[in-house]
Amino acid sequence: MDPLLDVKNLTVNFALRRASLSAVNDVSFSLKKGERMGLVGESGAGKSVTGFSLINLISKPGYIDSGSIVFEGRELIGLPDEEMRHIRGNRITMIFQDPMMTLNPVLTIGTQMVETLKAHGRFSTSKAEATAIDKLRQVQISSPEKRLKQYPHEFSGGMRQRIVIAIALLTDPAMIIADEPTTALDVTIQAEIMDLLIRLCDSSRMGLILITHDLGVVSEVTESIAVMYAGKIVESGPTQSVIHRPSHPYTMGLVRAIPGSIPPGNPLYQIPGMMPTLTNIPAGCSFHPRCKYAGNICTIEIPKLTTVTNQQGVAACHMISGRLPETEMGLLALHRRQKISSGEIMA
């Protein structure tokens, strides 16, 4: 079956005065119809830029340098603005972090929903309103007829995010990009919103790209996962296998930093150091200054994505490709044995 979305070797650059920097570097992934994928990484890893590049809305001075984005069999890169506008918001929609900010404060939500529909086709106002009411009901807003006439400030945070989702659903898109949709909400509402998203995706076979730094959410919601670091995908594969048996040291660090992964009372793990800024990405593997397994080769050669044995995923690390010499691997094996005996990871 053809994938819904197929991203190949996507590179997004930001043109600065002196040089151009790659915020997204040679990223490839694909999404099947109805599949839910998580895009994970620290702040600045390039997750959101990847998301925005899918709908060709990177703000200047960013631009897509190379690669291909095939969506429903069509190449999106280089598509004329007008055609792109009809895909954006129609076939692909996006949900943002802060529902307080994404609704226009001076328009009623009914107006905003009707406007959206009218922008994507010949809708009469009454028909558009009926669609809007229907979608509001789907996201469990009570008495939607009355709610249409209300302004965003009359809703609570969780309701607003549900309205934002309803707006995203208006045109029955094939794919939703959710950029940290629950970060601004409290935990109970988070779960509610995530349940809603899963249900909606399942019922209409909608693809979902969930951009987040919360591995807990990703493991509950998504089927596949891509971990980004400094603009590159360092590991990807089925969510459960990646989270339970991470291959890349960075993913291991992320997994160990989940609060539930450590016995109560012990301090949480932190990956030492900070992500490099785009202006000074280290040579070789960009993670090597923070990696305790790093050997000589890691400072010289950029690791390629390689299939991980005994799991379906890929990871970009010299340990997996076998380029890290055995002598140095010994240290790694030691670490691994210690962790297994202390019950931190499964064998």
Added chain:
Amino acid sequence: MLKKFLDSFFFYSFIRDPVAVGSFLILAILFITGFGAPVVAPHNPYDTTTIDIMDSELPPFWISGSDERFLLGTDSQGRDMLSTMLYGMRVSILIGLGAVALQALLGITIGLIAGYKGGRFEAFLMRIADVQLSFSTYMVAIFFGALFQAAFGMGLYEDFAIPMLIAIIGFAEWPQYARTVRASVLGEKKKEYVEAARVIGLPSTRIMWREILPNTLTPVLVISTVQVANAIMSEAALSFIGLGMPITRPSLGSLINVGFDYIFSGSWWITLFPGIVLVILILSINLLGDWLRDFLNPKLYKG
């Protein structure tokens, strides 16, 4: 609808501010009598057949020698002052509102496009605005008024005086709007709802007019009151120096102007009454504008 308005905080704080209520009432009276002049006014100053030159320069009612037909006296041509002032006020208000509407139309459009598009286009439009602002309103008005009078003659000028004054004052002052709107568009367009609107796939004209513009209207509303007052004053000033409304269809300014010639011959009322009406009109608009500005600016609320 009416009940919702009466319950609103807007109405609540309005009714609690005596200055605002007072100036609103005065303004309402002036507007109603002005626009209702053909009904309200005892005479028709435009109808030359009813004017008798023998009635000229009659004093107001409390001075001996007055005529009971003319409550506030007559001007040098025998026109009833009260009626002429009401008709003149209508002209003044009409020009004020018309000029502001033109300013707003031009200024909002240019400011919105400049602020949203940005880049060289913005720089170009805003430099035009700067150039426009460096000419004073009066200079532009004198230049074009004189040009029009010279080109088409006085007869045609009298017919087209109102639209011409609206155009002149409107063109001279649009940068005020353009700058205000551009400044708030620059602030608004970075907000997430604009990004969300683009993600939804709304075309950029729709984003500009439907999403951003309503969010920038607060400062526009505030400067509009000031601009109406300014436009009325500009018109009065132009009329005073003889480049505004012709004396056959006088505005408040041209009444002050003609009366000025008689002020030393004792007929002070021809200048004084229109002057007082002009001051009251401008003052009440400005006071109402001040209240509106304070109401719309939450930073000024007393804690």
